[in-house]
Amino acid sequence: MWFNISTNVFDHHHHYMFFLYIVLFVVFVVVDADDPHNHLTFSVTYGNISPLGVNQQVILINGLFPGPDIHAVTNDNLLINVFNHLPEPFLITWNGVQQRKNSWQDGVYGTNCPIPPGRNFTYTLQVKDQIGSFFYFPSLGFHKAAGGFGGFRIVSRPGIPVPFPEPASDYTLLIGDWYWYDHQHLRNILDRGRILAPPAGILMNGYGPNGPTFRVEQGKTYRFRISNVGLQNSLNIRIQGHTMKLVEVEGTHTVPTTYSSLDVHVGQSYSVLVTADQPASDYYIAVSTRFTTPVLSTTAILSYRNSAGLASGPIPNAPTNEIEYSLNQARSISMEGGIWTPGSRVNYNRQDAISRSTVQVYPHSWTAVYVALDNVGMWNLRSEIWARSYLGQQFYLRVYSKVKSTRNEYTIPGNVLLCGRAIGRRI
Numbered sequence: 001m002w003f004n005i006s007t008n009v010f011d012h013h014h015h016y017m018f019f020l021y022i023v024l025f026v027v028f029v030v031v032d033a034d035d036p037h038n039h040l041t042f043s044v045t046y047g048n049i050s051p052l053g054v055n056q057q058v059i060l061i062n063g064l065f066p067g068p069d070i071h072a073v074t075n076d077n078l079l080i081n082v083f084n085h086l087p088e089p090f091l092i093t094w095n096g097v098q099q100r101k102n103s104w105q106d107g108v109y110g111t112n113c114p115i116p117p118g119r120n121f122t123y124t125l126q127v128k129d130q131i132g133s134f135f136y137f138p139s140l141g142f143h144k145a146a147g148g149f150g151g152f153r154i155v156s157r158p159g160i161p162v163p164f165p166e167p168a169s170d171y172t173l174l175i176g177d178w179y180w181y182d183h184q185h186l187r188n189i190l191d192r193g194r195i196l197a198p199p200a201g202i203l204m205n206g207y208g209p210n211g212p213t214f215r216v217e218q219g220k221t222y223r224f225r226i227s228n229v230g231l232q233n234s235l236n237i238r239i240q241g242h243t244m245k246l247v248e249v250e251g252t253h254t255v256p257t258t259y260s261s262l263d264v265h266v267g268q269s270y271s272v273l274v275t276a277d278q279p280a281s282d283y284y285i286a287v288s289t290r291f292t293t294p295v296l297s298t299t300a301i302l303s304y305r306n307s308a309g310l311a312s313g314p315i316p317n318a319p320t321n322e323i324e325y326s327l328n329q330a331r332s333i334s335m336e337g338g339i340w341t342p343g344s345r346v347n348y349n350r351q352d353a354i355s356r357s358t359v360q361v362y363p364h365s366w367t368a369v370y371v372a373l374d375n376v377g378m379w380n381l382r383s384e385i386w387a388r389s390y391l392g393q394q395f396y397l398r399v400y401s402k403v404k405s406t407r408n409e410y411t412i413p414g415n416v417l418l419c420g421r422a423i424g425r426r427i
């Protein structure tokens with residue numbers, strides 16, 4: 001079944017971009033194995049930090065901003081007990097995790113009752129037949145603007161081949177636009193019917209300008225798992241003097257392609273390999289906004305062991321408004337662009353389009369997505385531009401089977417929180 005999601009349907013402001021989050025599934029062969037159980041505890045609190053030089057309230061997980069990285073192995077069962085110490089309801093969603101037969105754990109308002117203040121809920125999910133780079137984030141209200149997000153990687157089981165050599169190190173790099181206001185302030189602006197001003201800056205792993213340092217050794221190759229955890233801006237990333245080999249997109253290994261800069265749209269995750277093949281020194285890692293005026297940018301550092309000196313010289317340029325550049329990159333990984341007519345269908349990429357959870361729609365463009373509705377449950381489709389999602393550019397798609405069986409869908413979990421008209425019901 002083909003869905004055509006054109007910007008006309010969802011978006012009358014043609015000059016903005018639209019991002020759609022979809023839950024896409026691939027069918028894998030199931031292999032019998034021990035599926036270990038990992039118990040994690042998330043303690044959710046407010047904290048105060050000043051990543052852009054202005055003290056502000058943020059959401060911490062276990063005292064951290066961003067929250068801790070989740071490291072899982074394919075088929076692991078994760079039991080994540082989330083304690084909500086905020087004075088308002090809270091939910092976490094696991095962006096890109098397929099939740100097979102298990103929309104009960106998706107952590108969005110249509111499938112989970114919010115965790116009330118002072119209460120906890122244990123998410124029980126299996127990362128069934130998945131590998132790849134993902135992230136989690138708070139899904140209610142405008143919490144995402146305050147943090148509460150973190151990396152979520154699923155590595156292959158031992159003995160399952162990965163199409164590239166083991167990197168010397170494997171870094172999570174969460175990039176995103178950032179406001180210096182707290183989430184209540186931003187939500188109040190939207191609730192009053194106003195639009196948000198452009199963000200104040202970009203954070204990399206929670207750092208503002210002169211961001212984190214990633215240490216490398218000459219001759220070795222490193223993996224960076226890059227996710228755009230921001231609210232609205234598409235971001236471009238590049239490393240001074242180095243190229244990036246794209247090897248994975250949201251759980252699919254790609255035919256490796258080398259880029260000097262890469263666009264990462266809101267909600268998307270990519271893995272790139274970077275070889276430290278330059279003279280031992282420090283180099284800028286630059287991130288900047290796409291399609292915006294003015295352009296926001298920030299830097300981090302790639303630092304060689306025995307570096308000869310600090311990063312210097314021009315910060316590498318990025319494309320800013322050119323769509324052609326982005327379309328080319330996108331075509332090579334997942335989609336076609338242009339002006340849609342029914343005749344466009346003949347040019348759909350049915351050969352090597354990859355499976356992913358978040359696709360971009362460029363200004364004055366369209367994107368066609370193919371969805372195999374093979375996972376029974378209630379699924380959230382949404383704009384990843386968070387103000388729009390908050391204001392209602394989202395809906396639920398129920399994938400239904402007449403046969404009620406745990407072969408198709410798990411039963412409602414025993415620890416389910418009830419709310420609204422379900423309060424007091426027996427499950």
Ligand SMILES: *[C@@H]1O[C@H](CO)[C@@H](O)[C@H](O)[C@H]1NC(C)=O
Nearest residue numbers: 081120121122123415416417
């Ligand atoms: C809350 O945490 C306790 C353990 O501290 C656990 O037994 C209980 O199941 C959790 N509640 C929910 C709703 O998951």
